[in-house]
Every structure is written in structure tokens, then in C-alpha cells.
Amino acid sequence: MTRNAMIDEWYPVGLASQLDVHGRKTALMGEPIVVRRGEDGNAKVTGGNEHALPACIRYGHVWSSLGDPQKPLFAIPEADQPGRRLVDVGVVRVRCSPLRAVENFLDIAHFPFVHTDILGSEPHTEVQNYKVEIREDEDEVWATQVKFYQPQAAKSAEGGITTEYMYRVPAPTCSILYKTCPPRPGEWDVITLFVQPLAEDLCNVWPWMALFDDETPMTDLIHFQQTIFVQDRSILENQIPRLLPLDPGMEIPTRADLTSVAYRRWLKRHGYTYGAQLVAQ
């Protein structure tokens, strides 16, 4: 088992809006857990033998950990900005490594081929140069100055625009995307991918968004994001090898994969290897 370094991290385990007193059975890294609303109204998460696990509610979701989290859950300051619509997209289960789900989210080169006519289109397939760094102070992976031509970047976008992106990985199975906000230039829309590792090759994915968009009905916002994610799902379920390789040799990255390279390097440095493959086979 290689879960030790990741055991003290926070993971999403359910939607806060769907908490009830009866509880919902799910799992975290192979351990069965139950997520319920306690008598005091707070989220209660229990492992085997009714053992209480850490729990908090943030960003529309219940978060828990099998270990002893050393830090509070990462901050998303934009999430508390007034005027944003907070969108619970809902769970989608994927038979893939939780790390592969995050890595796919960080990739832009697949947009024209998988999200055709929405997030990308041929022949606009070039990924322009962008900046990637592991920020030592925050201990996060960041990609900035990412630009891509998109036929319909968001539900609120009319026609094609060149969209600017920033990607951030604050935890091994969570990523936050900051994206040009068509109705409000100067602000960033926030689109997250929160991944609950069920097993090394199975995960629940909980996308969530905090958007400036007063026009689009909530259901349309949910469906837009579900469309994008389910387009990815069949690709994710067919990736080989199933676990994310952290050593060179199995896969050959290109310049467009700089974020993925940094993400893998950061995972390896921390020993975040639940869902990873260490020696190229």
C-alpha cells in the first residue's frame, strides 16, 4: 500500500446539500465510511467501528480524511467573493486513478479532439507557450499565462474567444482552474475538480464552480460542466497504464504537457503515490 503520505490530506466525500441524518455509505482509499448530518447540524464522517473521522464543510462539499490533517483545507479566496453563483455539479464516478483524473483536468491539448466545438476546435490545436512552477511557499503547482482558442468557452460566452487560464493544484487530488470571465473582464471564473479516491483505480469526481454569471439558469450551468466531464470520462477509463506513471520511460511528454510534468514531479517529491506507478514497466 502506498497511501501513507496522502492519508493526512482532505478529500471530498459528498455534497453538503445532500447531507441527511440517515447517512450515505461511501469509501475513502479502500476504507468504507459513512457521511451523515449529526444532531448538531454539522457533517459527521465515520470509518470502521463508528470511529469518528475529521470532517468539515467547504465549497459545497463535505470533506474528510482517514488520517490527521496537518493543515486546514486549502483556501479559495474567490469562493467567498460576493456576486458569484456557486454550482454543485454533482458526482460522476470514473474507473480510473484519482491522479489521472486531475492530470486530465490540467491538460489543454485534448480540447479540440475531446471537447470539439466547445472548448476547442480544429485546426486551432496549438498550445501556446505558458509558465509552470511549483510555488515553494504555498507548496502548490501553478500554471499561468495559458491561452487557448475556444469556440464556446463558457455557457456565458457568445462565439469563439481566446480564453486565458490559470491552473492550480493545492492538494494531490484537487485542482482549481481560473478562467477568463466573459461577462466580467478582470475577474476569473473558478472551476474546480475535487476527486475522492475510492481505490487506486476508482474515484468519485465532484466538479464545483464559482462563477460570475447572472443570466444562465443553474441547470444549464450544471449541464455544461457535466457535458465536458462526461466527454472526458470514457477517455479516462481507457488510459493505459491505469495508474499514473511518476517515473520517465512509460510516457513521453511534450512541451504542451509542462503542467503534467510539474504535477507528477510534485506528487513524487511528497510521496503522493496512491494511484501512481513508480517504476516504468
Add this chain to the structure above:
Amino acid sequence: MKLYDYVLSPSCYKVRLMAALAGVKLSIRPVDFHPGAEHRGPELMTLNPAGSIPIIEDGDLVLTESSAMLVYLAATAAPQWLGNDTAMHAARVQQWISFSHRLTASLGAARLHEMLLRPGNIDVLQGQGTAALRELEAGLVEQSIRGQRFLALDRPTVADIACFPYVALAPDGGVSLDPYPAIRLWSRAIRAIEGFIEMPGIHRLHELKPEPVPEVGEA
């Protein structure tokens, strides 16, 4: 014509696809099926006590069964899709339309279980789905022996549209299509139809990989 629609629902997609192929413009009313369970809410339960989507409203007409919607769309705007030119063809179309409910109940339920965590006995659902796929494969092989590429005739009909989505999305429910070459050829033939539209999980054919055109006169 108003369609109560969920973008990830194969049954709703049947209706969108048939409308696109028949050239009928739908007015889409998105339903928060997941995670909101809006289809079980008072507004939609009043319209459809079965609590399912899709639902079509067209004037006084309310339809809650996707097969009826396909027939209505075809009869309205593209009657050649009904495939009822002879008694035998009409019966074959009805045979496969009725069969399509088994695909929904098996492969569709397996997909909801594996993707959106709906309850169900996954082994049983996958087993029933596999049995249905084998039957479909056999039917398509018989059609190819008759020199026909589609389920009921040598042209697509509402029967093909009724069966196609749950079959194409079988892998979403953990059922592989690898063992079924006739189904894969049929899937390509459907995706090559002029005016075809996709849904998440069902990709369009790439323009750089066109259907091979057989040379006339070759053995």
C-alpha cells in the same frame, strides 16, 4: 415542440438525434436530473406520473415514452424513417423498438449505477446487457447476410435510433463492445448519417477518417 431534456440521458438523446435527422427544431427545457432530481419534483411529476424523462409537449399532445416520440417526429417530418413500407418491414421496426426497452433496463441501468451511483445489482444488469447485445449482434449479422446495413431495412429507421444510444454507451456501464464487430460497423454507419449529432460519450466520426467507399466492379 418542447423537450424536457437531460444532456446525459441516452433516452433524451434519442429524441434530440431523431429531431436533428428529421429536421425538426426542438425547444429544449433542461431538467436537473442529477444532482437535483428535478424529474421527481411536483412540476414534472404532474406532467409525467412515471417520473421519467424525456417528456415531449406539442400543443395538447404530451408524450412520455421515447419510442412514441421517435415515431411522432418521423411521422411529422421524415416518414421514410418509419420503415413501414411492407408488413414485414413494419413488424421488424416494431420488434426492435420493443427490444430497445431491454437495452434501457439493462445497459442503461448499469450505466446509471457505474456513473451516477444509482442503486442496482450491477452483475445482473451487466449480464442482461450482454445477453441483449448478443441478440442484437446476431440480428445485425442476419441483416448483413440479407445485404442490409441497418436493423430493419437497408436504410436507417426509428428502430436504429431507439437502440443505438444505450448500445453505444454500454462501456459507460462496464460492458465492452469489443466482442461485437457487427454492432461496431452498425454504430459507424449510424454516426455517418448526414445530420448526425453527438452526445457526451458518443463521439462523431472524424472527417479525416471517412467511411471507405467500395470500388464499383471489384470482386
